[in-house]
Amino acid sequence: MTRWLPRTYLTLVYILLYVPILVLVVFSFNESRTGYAWGGLSLRWYEALFSNRAMVNAMWNSLWLALSAATVSTVIGALTALALHRYRFRGKKLLNGMLFVVMMSPEIVLAISLLALFLLVGLQLGYVSLLLAHVTFCLPFVVITVMARLSGFDESLPEAARDLGASDFTMTRTVLIPVIMPALLAGWLLGFTLSLDDVVVSTFVSGPSYEILPLRIYSMVRVGLKPEVNALGTLLLVFSLVMLMLSQWILIRSKR
């Protein structure tokens, strides 16, 4: 077949994917209030964003939540992967199955099940409920990332450490952790981004005491067009892009 046809097609789809994002970025620098007509270059929407106390507050809350959720899920996810990789224990299939269910089931199903649990045990909705929920949905992604790294790993190293008299804990600390470090970093970044972008689960398990960014955006974009959202979206885009490039860079570098 001719070579230009597939290429044109790929280009076309990429253009469609990127036009809305580019429009958003360009219009975040638009002076005009209407948001449709170009009124000259300006940073006024960025200023508006940062002079809005509630908005800045929500940004910090989101950032803190993403940092803590990514960290906790990386620790638990890495331990889960190690357990699945190294230990034989009863109910391994069930454990795998539960991780699979979290990853595959529609977000909204996870969201309502956690809301029901939190309300029934009387947990106040806020930072803690958000953290528990975010760690739960980030977990399988960390497990998969770490498992992938572990499966391509020379089994004789931990055995050697064991033969030299290292305890399981020491062996994990001195042999396994350095080996899975790139996967841990990549998993952490993945969790951070997932947490920062989540809308569905957060809508259900957050309370008025802890407002986070996606919910603030949600209430803003439901009615009409808000130019501040363009500025905020641009910032989030740049942020995600940096995170994604960082995680890819770590993974690619570690393969060499």
Place this chain on the structure above:
Amino acid sequence: MLRGLRQPFRTGVLILVWGWLLALVLAPNLLVIGASFLTRDPGTFLSLPVTLENYRNLLDPLYLEVFLHSLYMASVTTLVCLLIGYPFAWALSRVAKDRQLLLIFLLIVPFWTNSLVRTYALKLLMATNGLINTWLMELGLIDEPLRMLYTEGAVIVGLVYLLLPFMILPLYSVFEDLKQELLLASHDLGAGRLSTFIHVIVPLTLPGVLAGVMLVLLPAMGLFFVPDILGGSRNLLVGNVIKNQFLDARNWPFGAAASIVLTLTMAFLMFAHRLSKRRIGEEGA
């Protein structure tokens, strides 16, 4: 002796992992299953008696209509994603290897960007006095602005935009595995392009198609913020119904029943996916 030393670490890890998953995955899911068979209670959310009422209520014409409309929009979304994604994945798998990495990176960048923000960007384009209308009018192609926002089409465009990468990635991976020799063999045996496509390519890429369908169809019924932003009140998804029942109407049992139907749909699709994979395995391709 050694075993005794390493036992505490192992025990600690297993307790932590099991504890987390049992408390935050298994228990909540059982809770939802249980709730779907209970009766609504304004005070405690749930009460006895045990009933099938919630599932029967799903068949109420009002909700049935929402469900069918949601299923319809999700199916169209899936079909559009498949039609765009299939040739896309094919073309992508034929690009030189070093460029493929960059192209895949470009494909996942938008899907790492906040999905609300991306949905909002579509609103910016499709609004009555939005950019598409402004441009079309300036070009003199239309005299009056087209009504794009708050339609069924807007919701479908939004869903396709958000979910397309989920269709492309599994398809790309099956096309990556597709062995060129098989296509050559088919050609050598005298099959034409069409015949090779129908008898070799389609069956071999079927697991990818099903995986893609699974990853698109279900979220397409759950992403309640897309109709909220683009669709107006007439184009609701199952996700909107579940959200309303849980957060506004406080009717947990009914919301739970709706989400279980959604989960069962997922289970069915996964089963079909497994079956198709096994069949291909048996045929020894």
